[in-house]
Amino acid sequence: MSSVRDMKCGCGIPVARRTSWTHENPGRKFVACKFYNAETGQRGCNTFEWLDEDIVDWKRDVTNVLIVEKHRLATDNSILKSRIVFAEHENKRLVEEVEKLKQKRKGSNPLMLF
Ligand SMILES: [Zn+2]
Structure with missing residues (x-):
């Protein structure tokens, strides 16, 4: 099993490790493409994965x-x-x-x- 640190997104760069603060998933950790912009919704690729189990x-x-x-x-x-x-x-x-x-x-x- 590869660690989160080694994970790369579809763009070929290491994924960003973030915490969700949405109403649906408050405090839940995930990894995603570093080029994802929450404000514009723009993303480099569709790489996204929850690290914590469903809340x-x-x-x-x-x-x-x-x-x-x-x-x-x-x-x-x-x-x-x-x-x-x-x-x-x-x-x-x-x-x-x-x-x-x-x-x-x-x-x-x-x-x-x-
Ligand atoms: Zn990407």
Whole structure:
């Protein structure tokens, strides 16, 4: 049995090893012609072979749910990151404002101490 590494496609070049992220076959590994372009559907040759066995229904469903959840968490994460940046700016601004008020107060009444 020849290993995947030695496999060549119809174009005579080593096959590309990829992972499918379609709804039907999430996370399933396959080899295909390196010239295959998923966006245009153009291919150098028709070489295509799944490396993993057919995905069972419950695994497909669980994987698809986890993919959706992962996207949701990534979105939440970027929202929270931008909130942190905003809060840090706001904190800096407030610290500066407090300093200004302290200076102002010292200037108006030299006997009053903070
Ligand atoms: Zn090819």
